[in-house]
Amino acid sequence: MTLHRITLETGADLxxxxxxxxxxxxxxxxxxxxxxAIDDAPGLFGDETVSEAPPVAIxxxxxxxIEQVVCHSDPERYALLYGLVWRVLNGERDLLExxxxxxxxxxxxxxxxxxxxxxxxxxxxxxxxxxxELERFAAWFEPEHFxxxxxxxxxxxxFRSMDWTILTPIGSARWxxxxxxxxxxxxxxxxxxxxxxxxxxRGYYESVFNPARVNPTAMRAEMPKKYWRNMPETAxxxxxxxTAAQRVERMIEQEATMPAKRTPERAIQAMWDQxxxxxxxxxxxxAKAGPLVPGATQAVFGEGPHxxxxxxxxxxxxxxxxxxxRPFVGPAGKLLTKxxxxxxxxxxxxYLTNAVKHFKFEQRGHRRIHSKPTAGEVKxxxxxxxxxxxxxxxxxxxxxxxxxxxxxxxxxxxxTRSRGRATFGPYQGYxxxxxxxxxxxxxxxxxxxxxxxxxxxxHRIHDLAQANLETGELxxxxx
Amino acid sequence: xDEKLSKKxxxxxxxAKYDASCSSSGAPKRKSDPDGLGSTVGTxxxxxxxxxxxxxxxxxxxxxxxxxxxxxxxVNRRSSNVKxxxxxxxxxxxxxxxxxxxxxxxxxxxxxGIIRSPDYTMEQMILVAKKLRRDHGFRGYIHLxxxxxxxxxxxxxxxxxxxxxxxxxxxxxxxxxxxxxPEKDGAxxxxxxxxxxxxxxxxxxxxxxxxxxxxxxQMIVGADETTDTDVLRKSATLYGHYAMKRVYxxxxxxxxxxxAILPLKSPPLMRENRLYQADWxxxxxxxxxxxxxxxxxKGMLDLDIDPKLAWALKNRHRFPVDxxxxxxxxxxxxxxxxARAVDKIVxxxxxxxxxxEDVARLxxxxxxxxxxxxxxxxxxxxxxxKLDLRERLIExxxxxxxxx
Ligand code: SF4
Numbered sequence: 001m002t003l004h005r006i007t008l009e010t011g012a013d014l015x016x017x018x019x020x021x022x023x024x025x026x027x028x029x030x031x032x033x034x035x036x037a038i039d040d041a042p043g044l045f046g047d048e049t050v051s052e053a054p055p056v057a058i059x060x061x062x063x064x065x066i067e068q069v070v071c072h073s074d075p076e077r078y079a080l081l082y083g084l085v086w087r088v089l090n091g092e093r094d095l096l097e098x099x100x101x102x103x104x105x106x107x108x109x110x111x112x113x114x115x116x117x118x119x120x121x122x123x124x125x126x127x128x129x130x131x132x133e134l135e136r137f138a139a140w141f142e143p144e145h146f147x148x149x150x151x152x153x154x155x156x157x158x159f160r161s162m163d164w165t166i167l168t169p170i171g172s173a174r175w176x177x178x179x180x181x182x183x184x185x186x187x188x189x190x191x192x193x194x195x196x197x198x199x200x201x202r203g204y205y206e207s208v209f210n211p212a213r214v215n216p217t218a219m220r221a222e223m224p225k226k227y228w229r230n231m232p233e234t235a236x237x238x239x240x241x242x243t244a245a246q247r248v249e250r251m252i253e254q255e256a257t258m259p260a261k262r263t264p265e266r267a268i269q270a271m272w273d274q275x276x277x278x279x280x281x282x283x284x285x286x287a288k289a290g291p292l293v294p295g296a297t298q299a300v301f302g303e304g305p306h307x308x309x310x311x312x313x314x315x316x317x318x319x320x321x322x323x324x325x326r327p328f329v330g331p332a333g334k335l336l337t338k339x340x341x342x343x344x345x346x347x348x349x350x351y352l353t354n355a356v357k358h359f360k361f362e363q364r365g366h367r368r369i370h371s372k373p374t375a376g377e378v379k380x381x382x383x384x385x386x387x388x389x390x391x392x393x394x395x396x397x398x399x400x401x402x403x404x405x406x407x408x409x410x411x412x413x414x415x416t417r418s419r420g421r422a423t424f425g426p427y428q429g430y431x432x433x434x435x436x437x438x439x440x441x442x443x444x445x446x447x448x449x450x451x452x453x454x455x456x457x458x459h460r461i462h463d464l465a466q467a468n469l470e471t472g473e474l475x476x477x478x479x
Numbered sequence: 480x481d482e483k484l485s486k487k488x489x490x491x492x493x494x495a496k497y498d499a500s501c502s503s504s505g506a507p508k509r510k511s512d513p514d515g516l517g518s519t520v521g522t523x524x525x526x527x528x529x530x531x532x533x534x535x536x537x538x539x540x541x542x543x544x545x546x547x548x549x550x551x552x553x554v555n556r557r558s559s560n561v562k563x564x565x566x567x568x569x570x571x572x573x574x575x576x577x578x579x580x581x582x583x584x585x586x587x588x589x590x591x592g593i594i595r596s597p598d599y600t601m602e603q604m605i606l607v608a609k610k611l612r613r614d615h616g617f618r619g620y621i622h623l624x625x626x627x628x629x630x631x632x633x634x635x636x637x638x639x640x641x642x643x644x645x646x647x648x649x650x651x652x653x654x655x656x657x658x659x660x661p662e663k664d665g666a667x668x669x670x671x672x673x674x675x676x677x678x679x680x681x682x683x684x685x686x687x688x689x690x691x692x693x694x695x696x697q698m699i700v701g702a703d704e705t706t707d708t709d710v711l712r713k714s715a716t717l718y719g720h721y722a723m724k725r726v727y728x729x730x731x732x733x734x735x736x737x738x739a740i741l742p743l744k745s746p747p748l749m750r751e752n753r754l755y756q757a758d759w760x761x762x763x764x765x766x767x768x769x770x771x772x773x774x775x776x777k778g779m780l781d782l783d784i785d786p787k788l789a790w791a792l793k794n795r796h797r798f799p800v801d802x803x804x805x806x807x808x809x810x811x812x813x814x815x816x817x818a819r820a821v822d823k824i825v826x827x828x829x830x831x832x833x834x835x836e837d838v839a840r841l842x843x844x845x846x847x848x849x850x851x852x853x854x855x856x857x858x859x860x861x862x863x864x865k866l867d868l869r870e871r872l873i874e875x876x877x878x879x880x881x882x883x
Binding site for chain 1: 480484485489490492495496497510511513514517518520526527528529530533534535538539547557558559574577580581582583593596597598599616629630631635636639677678681684687689730732734735738739743744745823826827829830831833838841
């Protein structure tokens with residue numbers, strides 16, 4: 001039988017190879033009857049005319065491997081790959097799973113070498129700014145394999161807003177902030193020969209080296225010498241290695257010195273005194289941090305006397321609260337104020353605040369619909385709430401609804417089971433529903449009933465706070 | 480780049496180099512916006528290697544090396560006479576962006592000495608991250624060192640901008656901390672670790688950004704008397720309680736202007752290496768600390784052989800293991816077989832019977848594996864019980880250090 005000669009172009013000629021495989025498989029030509037040649041001027045030796053043939057179904061893993069290995073610089077790559085395809089299609093479908101097979105092993109090593117080269121290109125390309133007013137960058141790089149096209153998308157993803165060119169002996173890639181194009185091979189001279197940041201970068205490189213750990217073998221294993229000439233920092237290597245031993249000796253021999261300056265006792269004392277001392281200071285910190293979920297107009301802080309006996313903790317500000325910058329001024333707030341008054345608690349005497357300090361919502365047309373803070377979001381705000389309470393030291397902390405309970409206790413607990421007295425860390429507490437829950441109930445009868453229950457909670461809260469004041473103990477009636 | 484900034488960079492990079500972590504791994508894959516800069520890839524990228532064989536991935540610097548603390552092992556402690564410098568927030572931002580644009584780095588790893596107060600210092604560091612993200616649309620990697628003495632809300636905020644947070648425990652026992660790092664305290668370090676752990680887990684469940692690449696820590700080896708077993712026990716606790724992505728071990732290394740209470744020696748690099756190997760056994764090979772401890776000598780790992788081999792030599796009754804039949808758990812315990820080789824073996828043997836030369840293609844550690852393995856054409860027989868087996872398996876240490 002004659003030997004069929006397939007000619008491919010220099011580089012990673014996936015296109016021709018794929019076409020050839022289709023035809024060869026259709027013609028049932030076994031690998032030993034096929035020869036692959038790489039030639040820039042095809043046709044000299046009377047090559048096989050490869051005609052169109054139907055696609056061949058091969059396992060995904062194999063086609064992925066082919067895509068990588070065609071980039072390899074070894075001229076044998078196509079023959080090896082065709083051998084693999086042939087065996088996979090002739091009874092060894094799972095061949096890739098046999099990593100110990102000599103052919104699979106060899107192709108796998110080639111794929112690894114390509115991947116490594118790709119990785120090293122992503123790592124070791126060094127852009128230099130091109131002279132001129134516009135910010136443009138160019139780099140000269142010498143890859144081991146034909147990987148330019150495979151490597152370029154990484155740079156697009158990373159430097160999308162930059163105008164850059166990568167020049168190599170096997171071609172060039174250009175990104176103009178809109179489009180990636182490939183051009184002819186280039187030479188080193190086409191790239192700028194310096195960059196104003198290289199000096200600083202080299203200084204950095206020298207400084208992060210620890211002479212006491214010098215190990216050039218390990219360095220070379222990861223950064224082979226062939227890459228060095230295009231990396232500005234490597235100029236420092238010989239000097240660093242040469243002086244390492246001496247530097248370490250000097251460090252070890254040097255006697256411990258006395259501190260040249262006195263111990264800054266005052267500054268050390270002052271450094272521990274960093275906590276906010278007033279609610280105003282705390283609120284300023286919260287305001288500066290900004291909303292966790294973007295959108296809120298402003299942070300809504302607690303409101304009321306700073307030494308109030310009762311602190312009411314709600315969920316988060318709503319639409320109205322967000323606009324006015326005050327807590328409990330929307331519909332739910334109005335309802336709470338009314339119920340408080342009926343239970344004998346003056347709103348002006350209590351302190352009202354929220355677990356979460358910013359309004360989170362979904363925009364629906366012109367309306368901003370409240371959206372419930374997640375557990376993680378509630379916990380994000382928790383340290384501030386804890387500090388708020390610590391600065392106030394209230395007699396009683398009232399959790400309005402499940403979010404407040406989560407914020408105060410750190411644990412999610414259903415209201416129905418925990419309603420009533422509670423302790424939140426060092427504080428006496430009370431758990432009841434959030435007034436917005438009352439507004440959401442569907443029919444009037446349940447609404448009325450729920451309101452009564454809420455009211456009786458507020459009565460007990462009132463009593464608890466009272467009793468607390470007079471005797472320091474809780475009266476039985478409130479239990 | 481102007482001369483003054485270059486000088487500061489040298490000082491503040493030099494001061495940061497004793498932190499072993501430089502990895503840019505674990506962040507979710509991101510691409511840059513049309514007007515932004517930066518991307519992340521899962522495994523991270525090392526953009527260079529210094530002659531100590533270490534990876535240069537992130538711009539690893541301190542905001543300042545002025546420090547009010549006085550940790551004996553640290554080159555930046557307040558009583559040391561090293562040169563001091565301080566970056567402005569904008570200087571760090573500029574350096575990061577300009578280095579990034581030239582493809583020198585994957586991002587920033589920012590740490591700092593404590594100035595004014597822990598809160599103030601932490602705020603400045605957060606400001607850098609915030610500016611990079613907000614003003615420059617920076618999507619590259621940011622690792623922030625957390626200051627455990629700072630207020631808890633600052634940890635909450637740091638995680639919103641960083642890909643990774645870390646607190647270095649540095650010393651594994653409360654006692655050593657007290658002695659060598661008088662301003663630090665183990666309890667508050669672990670409280671902060673716990674807070675980060677909780678928030679990281681919650682954010683992952685809620686698909687929000689909070690230090691998505693998790694948290695890491697570092698322990699210094701060789702500055703105090705802690706044994707390897709105790710170091711590993713501490714690591715196991717840290718992995719277990721706080722889901723550490725990694726515990727780094729850093730051989731205590733000579734520093735300029737050292738403290739009188741910590742005499743300098745050459746760094747115990749081999750010990751550090753063995754600790755890393757043991758750490759891997761804990762995380763990926765199904766070993767527990769007691770097993771590793773049982774093959775150690777007075778709590779110290781054998782420096783001549785790797786800890787898996789040390790364990791196998793003490794447990795010869797569990798070998799030889801048949802490559803074609805043993806379950807994955809037992810294959811993982813064979814010296815010289817890595818997890819990847821084991822996975823390949825398990826898949827390949829479904830289709831073929833493995834011979835010695837097949838195994839040789841799957842691992843580079845065949846020499847160590849051979850006495851413990853049965854293949855279709857090989858059985859170690861009595862060789863496994865030879866008394867000099869350990870001696871014969873000692874590999875000549877590669878040049879690990881100039882002065883061993
Ligand atoms: S806190 Fe301690 S370890 Fe950190 S920089 Fe200051 S002296 Fe060094």
